[in-house]
Amino acid sequence: MPDRHSLGPDSEEVGPLVxxxxxxxxxxxxxxxxxxxxxxxxAARADVDEMSLEPEQVSILELCRRPLSVAEVSAHLxxxxxxxxxxxxxxxxxxxxxxxxxxxxxxxxxxxxxxxVLDGIQRL
Amino acid sequence: MASNxxxxxxxxxxxxxxxxxxxxxxxxKTTLVGSVSEISPLSTEELMTEASLDVDDTxxxxxxxxxxxxxxxxxxxxxxxxxxxxxxTPGQQxxxxxxxxxxxxSLGAVVLADTRRLETCFPSVDFFERxxxxxxxxxxxxxxxxxxxxxxxxxxLSISSGxxxxxxxxxxxxxxxxxxxxxxxxxxxxxxxxx
Numbered sequence: 232m233p234d235r236h237s238l239g240p241d242s243e244e245v246g247p248l249v250x251x252x253x254x255x256x257x258x259x260x261x262x263x264x265x266x267x268x269x270x271x272x273x274a275a276r277a278d279v280d281e282m283s284l285e286p287e288q289v290s291i292l293e294l295c296r297r298p299l300s301v302a303e304v305s306a307h308l309x310x311x312x313x314x315x316x317x318x319x320x321x322x323x324x325x326x327x328x329x330x331x332x333x334x335x336x337x338x339x340x341x342x343x344x345x346x347x348v349l350d351g352i353q354r355l
Numbered sequence: 356m357a358s359n360x361x362x363x364x365x366x367x368x369x370x371x372x373x374x375x376x377x378x379x380x381x382x383x384k385t386t387l388v389g390s391v392s393e394i395s396p397l398s399t400e401e402l403m404t405e406a407s408l409d410v411d412d413t414x415x416x417x418x419x420x421x422x423x424x425x426x427x428x429x430x431x432x433x434x435x436x437x438x439x440x441x442x443x444t445p446g447q448q449x450x451x452x453x454x455x456x457x458x459x460x461s462l463g464a465v466v467l468a469d470t471r472r473l474e475t476c477f478p479s480v481d482f483f484e485r486x487x488x489x490x491x492x493x494x495x496x497x498x499x500x501x502x503x504x505x506x507x508x509x510x511x512l513s514i515s516s517g518x519x520x521x522x523x524x525x526x527x528x529x530x531x532x533x534x535x536x537x538x539x540x541x542x543x544x545x546x547x548x549x550x
Contacts, residue, residue, distance in 0.1 A: 311401060333373070349536060351432070
């Protein structure tokens with residue numbers, strides 16, 4: 232008969248390697264929502280069915296009571312960005328989180344934005 | 356009472372924009388981020404598999420997940436609608452695949468130069484030149500290092516006269532602010548020139 236106690240330490244050992252993929256059920260990239268490292272996310276609802284969520288997703292909802300970038304969520308949870316994106320895209324799909332895409336400068340950035348950035352840095 | 360469907364209603368979500376801080380290992384990237392960021396620099400990691408999905412199958416995944424790239428970054432709140440993130444680019448050349456995602460949509464870049472090892476910032480200069488990403492060179496003046504004039508640095512890096520070269524002390528907030536202001540002004544000038 233397998234000794235359950237002997238399994239404990241073993242799974243602890245492999246934990247850091249396998250854990251991210253267990254959290255996302257093996258998925259490495261979300262199919263539906265395109266999230267950037269600096270997409271800003273915020274928790275959207277109070278009526279959340281926490282029992283249906285991964286513990287990390289519950290933590291994400293707590294972190295995102297104020298607007299945070301995907302990179303910040305990743306840093307605070309100590310979970311790689313790629314995994315956070317998948318966890319977040321589930322939450323977005325369920326309406327629990329709202330996301331705003333970053334400004335992209337593939338087209339020239341507007342003068343208003345540049346002026347705002349200059350003013351913001353000046354105020355530091 | 357009606358159920359509270361959305362607690363966020365009209366509250367605006369800020370949008371974000373980013374500036375890259377590049378340069379060789381030990382040039383002071385994290386120091387610069389730390390001196391201007393409103394938060395202590397955070398570090399996040401990106402899985403290697405993110406960039407190698409097409410060659411993935413389940414075997415060997417465990418090994419690949421152990422390869423991660425640490426990214427240091429800081430944050431500056433510009434206003435209610437805009438947040439600026441500063442990302443230090445990974446210095447090691449084997450992590451260059453990360454740069455493309457980092458560079459995508461960035462406002463511009465600061466290449467931090469250490470005059471004691473100037474050659475370590477050549478690859479960064481090449482990277483931004485090839486992709487036409489606006490950048491400036493900031494010479495981090497380390498204690499005890501020989502002081503070069505900005506023109507000497509410009510010549511050594513063979514960058515065009517249009518690229519600003521500034522001297523800085525990455526440890527000082529005022530100096531870090533000047534570096535960022537120079538970059539944003541440089542970007543603004545480039546935008547004006549194309550309109």
